[in-house]
């Protein structure tokens with residue numbers, strides 16, 4: 001027993017951070033410019049104004065270390081933030097490890113994941129600039145749900161292109177979005193020229209995040225009152241998520257602890273950035289001396305963008321309509337196998353996460369889906385919360401680090417991001433529990449083909 005030691009720390013509403021942290025204010029080298037998809041020249045805010053509101057574009061390029069969170073956004077956050085930071089005492093006991101394990105639980109948001117942190121902020125800036133409609137994509141449905149709720153709070157119509165395979169597998173996610181008033185369309189669809197072109201070639205195309213992004217961007221470009229919102233990857237999304245890490249640092253201080261190892265799963269990079277960038281900032285500013293926090297991004301073995309991809313300029317979508325970003329990529333044509341962590345099936349990565357990895361400030365590793373479900377089930381049976389399959393990748397890495405501490409007889413403080421609950425992922429759990437889940441090997445030969453289609457950037 002841990003006696004009277006606290007199991008969780010919940011900050012008071014008044015202690016919620018009032019500014020986001022921008023890692024671009026501390027990075028030793030400036031990020032590569034974002035390029036226009038047509039000209040391959042650096043894109044200006046005016047180029048991107050067709051799809052994003054101006055305030056979001058300013059954040060995308062800002063190097064201010066802190067950016068204020070608007071009061072109206074803070075007020076909405078207070079419905080579920082600050083989120084709890086738990087000490088995983090029962091998991092530690094089961095592992096018999098000297099390590100201390102903590103988790104930041106973002107599944108308490110109404111939509112069930114961290115995605116609400118940026119959805120509310122993006123809807124707010126859109127509303128201020130007169131946007132009537134927002135288009136977006138969703139894979140497993142977490143981002144689409146978060147934006148649907150934010151749209152209903154700000155009275156903006158949301159249209160969600162949902163990857164067709166998930167649309168069929170996750171009817172309750174779709175219904176959740178529809179309850180919040182969004183229109184949900186299986187992608188590829190007949191609503192866009194790109195969708196129609198794909199369906200003409202293959203009526204059974206099951207879709208991908210890259211395809212759904214192309215459809216959403218195509219519609220947004222056609223109307224002045226319509227914008228597009230992305231749930232990950234971009235700098236402003238990473239910025240909005242840093243409230244997670246800023247709260248965590250305060251909460252750990254109250255526990256009387258400091259993180260040695262900080263872990264987030266990695267799809268497009270937003271929750272990893274959210275938890276880890278404030279720690280990367282401390283490292284870069286030299287505030288921790290030699291005792292730097294190790295930040296680890298965990299991705300699926302079958303979609304290993306950071307660990308097997310190339311650091312190069314590539315499109316964020318499949319059709320080549322989005323700006324071109326310098327990032328780790330598997331190639332925009334890469335079709336990941338149908339793993340159950342739908343939110344981690346993306347060919348690219350946040351340019352900021354990519355640059356920090358490339359320059360050696362953070363680490364990345366990949367795990368197979370069966371060991372991550374094993375970790376999820378151990379976590380559920382000890383800590384009680386049933387994690388999303390995406391979050392389970394971070395749990396796997398946290399457990400592995402705790403077991404390493406046991407082997408080496410050292411105690412480290414490990415913090416991971418529990419990005420969401422898995423209540424809509426029970427069919428995936430069913431497959432795991434009945435022994436029907438399989439691990440996918442990474443198709444190396446597919447990679448050489450998809451990397452061949454990277455855009456050629458001169459200079």
Ligand SMILES: Cc1ncc(COP(=O)(O)O)c(C=O)c1O
Nearest residue numbers: 142232267268269270271343420
């Ligand atoms: C619960 C959950 N965690 C993590 C992710 C990964 O996204 P990101 O890398 O942007 O945090 C997703 C994506 O949909 C998700 O739904």
